[in-house]
Amino acid sequence: MYLLPLPYDTDEKRNILLAADMAELLYRPKSKAAEAFTKDLARQLTTIELRHGLRARKRSTQAYKSMLASLAAYWADLLKHANNKEALGFCYRSTKQEGYDGTLAERRQIEAVKEVWVREGLIEVIPGYRPSHDFDGQKIVGPVSSYRAQRIRAKPALLEQAAGHNITPSTISDHVEYVHAASLPVVLKKRKKSKYGPSVAGQTMAAKRDQNVLLHAEPLIRLNSYLEQQTFNLPTPPRLKRVFNNVDDHDFNWDQGGRLYAVGNDNYQNMKLERRKSILIDGEETLELDVSASHLSIYLAKVGKLERVSGDLYNVMGFSRTCIKQVVLAAFGREELPTRWARGVKDIIAEADGIAASNVPKMQLVVDALIDKYPSMKRLQESGMSWSKLQFLESKAFLSVMLKLMDEHHVPSLPVHDSLIVPKAKAELAEDLLTKAYTDQIGVAPLIKPSQK
Helix, strand or coil, rough: CCCCCCCCCCHHHEEEEEEEEECCCEEEECCCCHHHHHHHHHHHHHHHHHHHHCCCCCCCCHHHHHHHHHHHHHHHHHHCCCHHHHHHHCEECCCHHHHHCCCCCCCHHHHHHHHHHHHCEEEEEEEEEEEEEEECCCCEECCHHHCCCCEECHHHHHHHHHHHCCCCHHHHHHCCECHHHCCCCCCEECCEECCCEEECCCECCCCCCHHHHHHHHHHHHHHHHHHHHCCCCCCCCEEEEEEEECCCCCCCCCCCCCEEEEEECHHHHHHCHHHHCCCCECCCCEEEEEEHHHHHHHHHHCCCCEEEECCCCCCCCCCCHHHHHHHHHHHHHHHHCCCCCCCCCCHHHHHHHHHHHHHCCCCCHHHHHHHHHHHHHHHHHCCCCHHHHHHHHHHCCCCCCCCHHHHHCCCCCCCCCCCEEHHHHHHHHHHHHHHHHHHHCCCEEECCECCCC
16 A cells, blocks of 8 residues: 555645654664665665766765665665555655754765665655645645655665565564664654644754753663563554653743653554553553543642542533543643633534533533632643643653663553553552652542543
């Protein structure tokens, strides 16, 4: 499917290109077949460059080594992303110099490879673009901030050459390894302003290798290296990154966001719960432990002085759980109590509760009931407990538990924001550690149960 041509329909094409994942350029050969394939590609590249006058002479020894590393990182990503059927095998990478910082590839080497491979029909390249849409017969181009990086995918000729070395997209993990030490699993995002309130999806900033970034990257590098030593029945071995938000705020102090995200479009976090239930770690069955109403628990502990959660915090008399949860999500997302339902939310509630959208209660009635049960919600705006602060406190607790499980108990675990996947035999241990982390760091003993979301 990944070799299908892009459709002519603009919307379909846009959705496919948006489904592309980033080429990380952080893989190197680990099998003799991968090393041989890389050297074959290098010989072909040099021959073509000299034949067509793209180079006057062969590369120096140092430049050749750099070219081999760049080539290997490039073809590894192209084959890896060929598995992304939703994006028809496309991946993306910035063509700017800073886009190559912290990778195994050099920009000038990759640009030389692309020039030859496009000419030889080994790859397909879609130039970078700004999304557009039609409005009243006019083509409206998105702002500069919406710019999408160049998209690339392997063509059959490159896949056939790889297959000649018994390397295919489905066996790529047998031939290349991820170089954790070269990457920084820390992502920095600016605050994105919106008329609907603050938004999580700000623009990504380059993470420089300064003291703070390295300090926050170190535990993730250790966790990723440890996870790499385990076995999982997953399409992509799990690898984690930590995303900090609002880093352009004048008072940013590494205490906003910080959530742990799995890398890759086909990562386990993107699976439905029923699929996640079948995850095996080192051949063992797992259990996903969910901290019920995690953000509300944290807020009520910090602002309302709640010390223990004894039941479902979303249980507010007269309204469904879904109704209350959606109001709480909106309140924390906007950092103020909402006054009306956002577009589409009524449909979500109606479907969950089996009622018509017209029968969804008015927002003010739900907000009044929420305040009646939790008076501290009236102080949301002045409390300083934004969604980003709540996420940070949650992520800090989960990260500490994962590190303790790894360092002291040799137990691997996989985070899903407010839940943790662990081997079933270690579920009680993980629950105790989560309870202690929330109690010690946040001041509340949360309600923890097997995930049913």
